[in-house]
Amino acid sequence: MAVFTPVTLDDLSQWIPPFSLGKALAIRGISSGIENSNFFINTERGEYVLTVFEKLTFEQLPFYLELMRHLAQRGVLVPEPIANSQGQIINPLHGKPAAIVTKLAGDCQLAPAAVHCAEVGAMLAKMHLAAQDFPIRQPNLRGLPWWRETAPVVLPYLPAEGQQLLHDEMVFQEAFAASDIYRQLPNGPVHADLFRNNVMFDGDQLTGFFDFYFAGCDTWLFDLAVTVNDWCIDLDSGVLDNARVRAMLDAYHAVRPFSAAEQTAWQPMLRAGALRFWLSRLYDFYLPRAAEMLTPHDPSHFERILRQRVAHPAPALY
Ligand SMILES: Nc1ncnc2c1ncn2[C@@H]1O[C@H](COP(=O)(O)OP(=O)(O)O)[C@@H](O)[C@H]1O
Ligand SMILES: N[C@@H](CCOP(=O)(O)O)C(=O)O
Numbered sequence: 001m002a003v004f005t006p007v008t009l010d011d012l013s014q015w016i017p018p019f020s021l022g023k024a025l026a027i028r029g030i031s032s033g034i035e036n037s038n039f040f041i042n043t044e045r046g047e048y049v050l051t052v053f054e055k056l057t058f059e060q061l062p063f064y065l066e067l068m069r070h071l072a073q074r075g076v077l078v079p080e081p082i083a084n085s086q087g088q089i090i091n092p093l094h095g096k097p098a099a100i101v102t103k104l105a106g107d108c109q110l111a112p113a114a115v116h117c118a119e120v121g122a123m124l125a126k127m128h129l130a131a132q133d134f135p136i137r138q139p140n141l142r143g144l145p146w147w148r149e150t151a152p153v154v155l156p157y158l159p160a161e162g163q164q165l166l167h168d169e170m171v172f173q174e175a176f177a178a179s180d181i182y183r184q185l186p187n188g189p190v191h192a193d194l195f196r197n198n199v200m201f202d203g204d205q206l207t208g209f210f211d212f213y214f215a216g217c218d219t220w221l222f223d224l225a226v227t228v229n230d231w232c233i234d235l236d237s238g239v240l241d242n243a244r245v246r247a248m249l250d251a252y253h254a255v256r257p258f259s260a261a262e263q264t265a266w267q268p269m270l271r272a273g274a275l276r277f278w279l280s281r282l283y284d285f286y287l288p289r290a291a292e293m294l295t296p297h298d299p300s301h302f303e304r305i306l307r308q309r310v311a312h313p314a315p316a317l318y
Helices: 009-015 061-073 114-130 144-157 160-177 220-231 242-255 260-286 299-311
Strands: 024-029 037-043 046-052 091-093 096-102 187-190 199-202 205-209 216-219
Touching (some): 114 242, 144 160, 160 299, 220 260, 260 299
16 A cells, blocks of 8 residues: 555656756655555655645645645745746646655654654644744634534444443533633644654654644644644553653743643643544544545544543643
8 A cells, every 4th residue: 555546757757847856767656655645756856755635636735735835934844845837836647636745854753752752842833833824724624513523423333431431522522612711722723633653753853744634723732632642652551651741741832832721721632632533533443435445543542542631630731
């Protein structure tokens, strides 16, 4: 898995001239993608990543790709889309939207230590600040309105104790979202899926965030909660590792200090971050889309994380 739309060196050679990247020298499919067809390409100017988008449309893509361009231009480490001679970054290839972005060096860090969590926390804060003046607005499409739609759809598939947890958490999150504290939380464009497999490291040095295709406008704290729930846990139990949590929070706070409202909202937000991925994993598990090409992620992982966050307070923000 998975190159869904094959692109040959000949195809690329004919398509690439308007990008001023010189001649195409080589193209290699990337097997680990699950949504799009991704390729490493070599040109006379260096190595890049070509993505042919399999589901996202020409209308939907500008939010994500323009956000990446906006962030890259402000020094946030993300792949930078390459424009053609007309300034366009989204162009048709084999009838589908496609884009070339810069290649991030290194690999994913799937067993992070505190030092990696600190790098992620600092870059996340930098990203939130840099995205503040991004002019395109799109809500987080996996936010509360989507939870409201999805919870009743997956509920019948759950055993009684799972149904109880999902019901109770939806009630809790509705009240949280309607609270004064929630209204005071700073918000803007967020990544919303900053898991270990969406960040590159060269040794201990972060080289970039990628896979922005769940990005949208939401609270900055939600983004941090999603990130902590993946980077700072023991993967088997979902239990937080306080050293990694502290490293990520302190590094974030040093760049963009937390507010008092965020401190109050932190525990409920960690639950919200767990609920969001429990729901999407339940949906993908019990209602796989026709011709779905991937093995669904295990929903019980996020049920465990949610139970952990309900039962045990996490370290305070600051
Ligand atoms: N800009 C980039 N720089 C370096 N590697 C990348 C870049 N974009 C994608 N990749 C590689 O391609 C793989 C698949 O990308 P991903 O965005 O996760 O695909 P999909 O959206 O299809 O799931 C990543 O795990 C990573 O190894
Ligand atoms: N991070 C999500 C799934 C989103 O897929 P991605 O591989 O594109 O990040 C999860 O773990 O449920």
